[in-house]
Amino acid sequence: MYEVIIGLEVHVELSTDSKIWCGCSTDFGAEANTQVCPVCLGLPGTLPVLNEKALEYAVKAGLALGCEIAHFTKFDRKNYFYPDLPKAYQISQYDLPLCRNGAVEFEVNGETRRVRIARVHLEEEAGKTVHSGDNIMGSEYSLVDYNRGGIPLIEIVTEPDIRSPEEARLFMEKLRTILLYTGVSDCKMQEGSLRCDANISLRPFGEAKLGERTEVKNLNSFRALQRALEYEVRRQSALLDAGEPVERDTRHWNEQQGVTISMRSKEDAQDYRYFPDPDLVPVTLTAEQIETWRSELPxxxxxxxxxxxxxxxxxxxxxxxxxxxxxxxxxxxxxxxxxxxxxxxxxxxxxxxxxxxxxxxxxxxxxxxxxxxxxxxxxxxxxxxxxxxxxxxxxxxxxxxxxxxxxxxxxxxQGLEQISDTGELEALVDQVIAENPGPVEDVKSGKEKAIGFLVGQVMKASRGKANPQRVNEILRQRLLGS
Ligand SMILES: [Zn+2]
Structure with missing residues (x-):
């Protein structure tokens, strides 16, 4: 048996009408590449301009999660090459995130658990690649849709405070509830506007040092999250039991097969060559502005x-x-x-x-x-x-x-009025007494429990409409004289 240590990285699309750096629509389900412009296609010479609504929603999410909001924050470029990222960098936040030090409380088996939120930062969505065939491995070609590219996104990073796959699910359910209350996102997991990756490691109970962790991706539902983590607990336990090391890697959850599959070894932050984005000015927020947004929270x-x-x-x-x-x-x-x-x-x-x-x-x-x-x-x-x-x-x-x-x-x-009319009830009671001499004798000889059976018979005869309290009274009168 090992102690399970889980931390989550949750991505939430903000429900602004337009994208984070341009005026393109964020509506879901439009025809591919119809909601794009030179800015979100990353064409040379274009400049991003921050959508104030995205900033407001990110701050409100942070406040709802009990975070401190930074008065000074900036955007950084996270460099990596992938077809869904036309600029070959994602505008994100590195060392000065918008929000820090929050917490979410939720119940596990009647006990309150608290998971700390390390940070919440604001960034842009990438586009979406659609692979032919069932998965990327066997796919002959892929299509890219940039409609999603540039939709404002927050990344919520927890501390490794979660201790079981079930807790991970309950945390996510609570997080979703809080965000839905604030109205900053529609949190539709099936449309990808709420998704999460999980870091998980195991260590012997009492051990202070963390074990090697793996990151599990493609968790598209609460059920997938819990199942994938349960699978990882079993997989890592078996390795540790056999005296073999857990390799640090990124794994993909395969819902059909119910297994996680290694995708690649995990990058470190240095691989992304983060640096401040020179196209965007830093953001300064006054205490008044933050308090105004706080006062607007429901x-x-x-x-x-x-x-x-x-x-x-x-x-x-x-x-x-x-x-x-x-x-x-x-x-x-x-x-x-x-x-x-x-x-x-x-x-x-x-x-x-x-x-x-x-x-x-x-x-x-x-x-x-x-x-x-x-x-x-x-x-x-x-x-x-x-x-x-x-x-x-x-x-x-x-x-x-x-x-x-x-x-x-x-x-x-449907003529469902309860029968409380004494005459009508008495007739029903008399009929049941006549038809059930055995139980009637039981009641008379002191087995009061049999009254319940007779009440049930009257209820049945009345098709549920008799007033059970009145029936009980009448039966007692008839059989016990009280
Ligand atoms: Zn655009």
């Missing part, structure tokens, strides 16, 4: 969760589940405004609503939740007044999701 997930606990008296678990998505948090709050009873609303939202959203595969970041807070409040009022039972309420909710009809309409159409 309430963030941890703040919202703390407020939900304080204001609504919710358990920590509820507060965290509800605030994991800003859409769900807003839905919950709007429902409580109309109905009250925060814990009741929380139970329904965490249980039934999240279940239906998952089952129906609704992407609530892209499309609205199919029912409104008013709709849920109306349904909960019907349940609390006893017009329908709790279980019937769940079925009505599902029908609301699928048809868009209101709770009252559905209850009326």
């Amino acid at each position: 309430e963030l997930p941890d703040q919202k969760a703390a407020r939900f606990m304080e204001q609504f008296g919710l358990p920590k678990y509820d507060a965290q589940v509800l605030t994991a998505s800003k859409e769900v948090a807003a839905f919950f709050e709007a429902t409580v405004e109309r109905f009250g009873e925060p814990k009741t609303v929380s139970n329904w939202v965490m249980g039934e609503i999240l279940r239906l959203i998952k089952e129906m595969e609704i992407d609530i970041e892209q499309e609205p939740i199919p029912i409104s807070p008013e709709g849920l409040a109306e349904l909960l009022a019907l349940v609390s007044k006893g017009t329908i039972s709790n279980n019937v309420g769940k079925e009505v909710l599902e029908t609301m999701f699928k048809t868009g009809k209101s709770a009252a309409e559905i209850v009326k159409e």
